[in-house]
Amino acid sequence: MKDVNRIYCITNVEGNITFISESFLEIYKAAKKEILGKKINSNYIIYPLGSKRGVQDLLDLQSGKLKETQSEIISFNQNRFIISTIYKYPQMDNGKVIGIIHDMDPGVEQFKKNRCLSALEKASYHGIPLNRKEIKLAMILAHFEKITGPEIADILEVKVNSVYMYKSILINKIKSVSRGDDCCFIEVMRTILLQGLFQKNSQLICLPYDELVHSSTMSLHALKSEVKSYREKMAAYYHC
Numbered sequence: 001m002k003d004v005n006r007i008y009c010i011t012n013v014e015g016n017i018t019f020i021s022e023s024f025l026e027i028y029k030a031a032k033k034e035i036l037g038k039k040i041n042s043n044y045i046i047y048p049l050g051s052k053r054g055v056q057d058l059l060d061l062q063s064g065k066l067k068e069t070q071s072e073i074i075s076f077n078q079n080r081f082i083i084s085t086i087y088k089y090p091q092m093d094n095g096k097v098i099g100i101i102h103d104m105d106p107g108v109e110q111f112k113k114n115r116c117l118s119a120l121e122k123a124s125y126h127g128i129p130l131n132r133k134e135i136k137l138a139m140i141l142a143h144f145e146k147i148t149g150p151e152i153a154d155i156l157e158v159k160v161n162s163v164y165m166y167k168s169i170l171i172n173k174i175k176s177v178s179r180g181d182d183c184c185f186i187e188v189m190r191t192i193l194l195q196g197l198f199q200k201n202s203q204l205i206c207l208p209y210d211e212l213v214h215s216s217t218m219s220l221h222a223l224k225s226e227v228k229s230y231r232e233k234m235a236a237y238y239h240c
Contacts, residue, residue, distance in 0.1 A: 007084075007104035010091055013062060015039050018099060027080055027204065045075075045204045048194060048227045049211040061090045062097050072114045072209045074139075076193065077202055081142035081186045083117060085110045106143070111155050119212045123192040126177040134170050135192070141167075142185035195220050197227065 007027070010019035017040050025032060028044060035044065047054070057069040068089050075082045084106040091099035111117060120135045130138070140152055149167075153160045174183050190196065194215055198205045207215065215223060 005106075007102075007106065009040065009102045010099050011040050011102070012099045013097065015041060017044075027077070028202075029079075045206055046198075047206050047208070047211070048198065048230060049207070049215060050230050050233075051206070051208045051211060053210060054208060057088060058100060061088060061100055064090070064097065072116050074116050074193070074207045074212055075204045076142075076186070076190055076198075077204050078190075079186070080204075081139070081189050082106045083111065083114055083139060083143050085114060108144075108151075108155065111140075112157075115209050116207075116212055119209060120192075120216050123216070125174065125188055125191055128173050128177050130170075130173070130192070133166060134173070137163075137166050137170055138185050138188050138192075142189045194227075195223060197223065 005023040006021075007023045008019070008021040009017055009024050012018050016037055017035055018037075020032060020035055025035070028035070038044070041047065053071060057066070057071065060066040061069060068087060071086050071088075073084055073086055075084065082104075084104045087103040087105065089101040089103070090097045091101050117136050117139055118132065121132050123130045123135055136156065137152070140147065140155060149160045149163045152163045152167075156163065158166075171183050174188060190198070193207065193212075194205070218226070
């Protein structure tokens with residue numbers, strides 16, 4: 001199994017990027033000079049439904065009320081699908097908060113505790129219904145470039161033979177409505193999440209756990225309306 005490297009970045013109190021790790025650059029296929037100094041939440045990361053807890057966490061870190069926060073999140077773009085736990089800490093200078101350290105852990109060890117993996121009870125891929133077990137398996141296969149049956153069995157806490165059976169059923173379902181013989185699990189998850197509204201974005205689409213659960217129960221019309229409302233709020237904020 002090829003694990004995913006931890007992803008780090010630091011933003012100042014205005015939300016501008018002051019430091020980024022190589023793993024961050026790898027996701028965006030960009031040069032460091034193109035990213036430093038830019039606002040992280042308008043140029044490179046999108047929260048289509050917002051993040052109420054994330055906003056409060058930042059306020060609490062900047063005020064000194066909290067020294068660390070932890071949240072679970074799904075992030076994806078055209079090339080990547082990542083399930084991670086994000087830790088945030090204040091960056092201090094002479095006792096004053098001057099920024100926020102973002103530590104994104106997409107490693108396999110956090111999978112068993114990450115609630116995002118079990119957040120969706122059901123979904124539809126081009127009209128084909130998928131159950132919770134199939135969605136969890138699709139998430140794992142989208143996240144890791146290479147992963148073996150025994151490794152998946154360890155994450156799902158099932159027998160290895162069961163993994164092969166679940167995987168075979170899932171692949172057959174996907175191929176029944178796909179073009180060609182390839183089975184791209186990243187494309188499957190892009191189509192399922194937010195009902196495919198953000199399939200072609202190069203920016204990283206982020207769905208924290210609470211917003212992920214909320215979006216799974218919404219109609220397409222309600223989802224479009226809420227995304228539009230949030231975009232308008234963000235546009236007004238950045239033009240203040």
